[in-house]
Amino acid sequence: MARPVTVLLADDHSLVRGSLASWLRNSGISVVSEVGNADAAVTEAIRLKPDVVVLDIDMPGLQCFDAARAIRARCPGTRVLFLSAFFNDRFIEDALRVEASGYITKGEPPQAVVQAIHAVMSGGVYFSPEVQSRLVIDGGGVRLEHARATRSSTLTTREVEVLRYVARGMAKKEIAATMHLSVKTIDNHCTSLMNKLDIHDRVELARFAIREGLAEP
Template structure:
């Protein structure tokens, strides 16, 4: 039997996952669709890898547990498809997807999420994702979804697809508006997501590449627009309204 292929990944403070994938003679004649799987839950990630590697035409080339490693590995290995969990620590999944597409524009992005909120769908469409899968969906549908987006087609979870088909333009163009009728900017929404996840202002500043003073300005602005008076209430609002998954 021919020796396995070893995928080498640069080590960082955050551990990237190394796996051995058996060599198949079919790889010599039919190039598989390569996939990067990104999820901070090891059990879910492992299950997804098993489902994909059980097929003849899909191959997981590397895994990551956070957005920062996802960007690095996508840049290094150029997978055909990147599957990203929406709610991960560190770099926001939507930011990670944007960075990946800047580095590798032909990469097909699929988001994996526990919720199919309008805001998650909106963000997925905005960054240019072709796929959106809810974790409660039938796992057997995932390989077909990945094949579809690898061909440049769009695949959304049945529940999400209802809203996308019914009002795609509205989802794409919808603006979040505060209780005082003032639209909340995209940057303010980004800050709101991190506040909802419990990050301190300094952490948010580092992740978004802006100053702590600017973060404070955005937080204050959002609170005024929403008529919210403290960060705890703001964080609860972010969870309740679907800016993040609880």
């Protein structure tokens, strides 16, 4: 009998994580660990070497794409699947850059995660329909259909992370504590965001993030 596929789940929402873990186990998949932040995902992936890591994009701690890069470097046999409520071009491009095997939107049913896991274990890739509509998948690999020069594409990964926290209504001190950075550094990121986006207050920053699909309304 073939051994079950092993999966590590990383999502900071315990209800989502627990429900998905139960669904996967009922589908014959072995969930070897459940964690609530990206730092723990890296630690557990290195320790357990699972077949697949399902990694939520919006978690506290280490930036998720940095976590995926670390997992791919230390565990070359492990596939990374991103799970997210967002499917902005910037996130999709970052996921492709770290060689993720797929990108699943949270609007899909749990069965889609099962399908994605089986797809990547068979050597394929899996992208939700909303994501796939923006991609070209051919002999040359997977890439965005066209590089759109949007204002959000000029932002660094750190700036996007700060922008998402601003959209949640978090104060600079809270953002600094969450990202393990100084308040001055967060202030510099906010200033850079406003300059790049030609926006002059935090309310407009939050509206921009929601409009661009970088944050939940």
